[in-house]
Amino acid sequence: MMPRISRCFKLNFIFLNVFGIWPVNNNGTCYKYYSISFVFISLFVYNLLLTLNLIYAPRKLEILIREVVFYFTEIAVTGKVLMILTKRSDILNVLKILDCKAFQGHGDMSRIIIKRHIAKYKIYWKIYALISNFAYWSQILLPVALHFVFNTTLNLPICKYYFLNVQFIKKYFIYLFIYQSVWMYGHMTYNINIDTLIAGFVIMAITQLRVLNYEFKHFNLSMKNSRNSTRNTELLELKRYLKHYDTILSYCSKIQEILSVSLFVQFGMASGIICVILCGMLLQTSKESLIFMTSYLLAMTLQIFVPAYLGSILSNESEELVFAAYCAKWVPRSKEFKTSINIFLTRANRKISITALKMIPLSLDTFTWIMKTAYSFLTVIRNIQNQQN
Known part of the structure; x- marks a missing residue:
């Protein structure tokens, strides 16, 4: 028997539950207070301190670039967390659709396609989690190790809290270091599990479209193999295919409602970060700053590339349905069959597309446009610098 598709998101929701933003039925009242306290400290207080830090930061470009980059990142994280908190019922509805009969696969090959994509999603989650944890512990443990071994200066991992005086920071340095480290890990966990959840929802839509494409292309073969193939069968x-397609459309409409605002914030902040980092690379900076900017640039590029790439595949697979339907050789079939397939073709000619705030489509064209715009902005800044010199 085919296991429930929604089970592939089990780890996502376990971590979101532990970090206070995804209550389950047996959590009770205590979890509610835990969740409110956790979100208040990890988001409201954390972001308030980050805002004050940005306001009081010295007006030097090399310093401001790092502060702005982290601040934009926190805005994106906050947007994702708010999506989980405000769209809980919609997410549960999406999970119910994933577990419906239409999505479980009708034949052996359909189930193989579904299982293969679930396995790929789990690998993607593991790779994302591994890279993120490696980056986090490098940011936290490596400076601590260098401090104890080579007596290097140890700074706070996220920001220096410029609004606090030096004596206060020195006195409570350990507590501030632990505070930033703990909540930095929490936000990293949010990023891992919400980013992969977003990608996973789109991957499952692609999976169902591929199943439907396969079934249409092999319609004649399945009818030949059927012992009692008639016009009625x-x-x-x-009709089963059409119901499956209607369920896919409903599923895509639901994930559009869930992801719309969050993706807009994510794309907007990532685009801003890319522009800021590219400008920072024009400055004469230290090797450490250059390594930081290069790694962060790569991370932000991947953060918008993955959903853009998946969005393109989703649209391509939906367009492929038109060709797949023609493979069913519907011309010599009954009038009812022709009428149904014609209605399907009319709808399938409009590709399925996920958009951010109904303005920015998830596609490689959007990704290319963002990168071109960032490079154009960089060129303008470089020309201004050359004119001033």
């Missing part, structure tokens, strides 16, 4: 099989 052919029509019933087609």
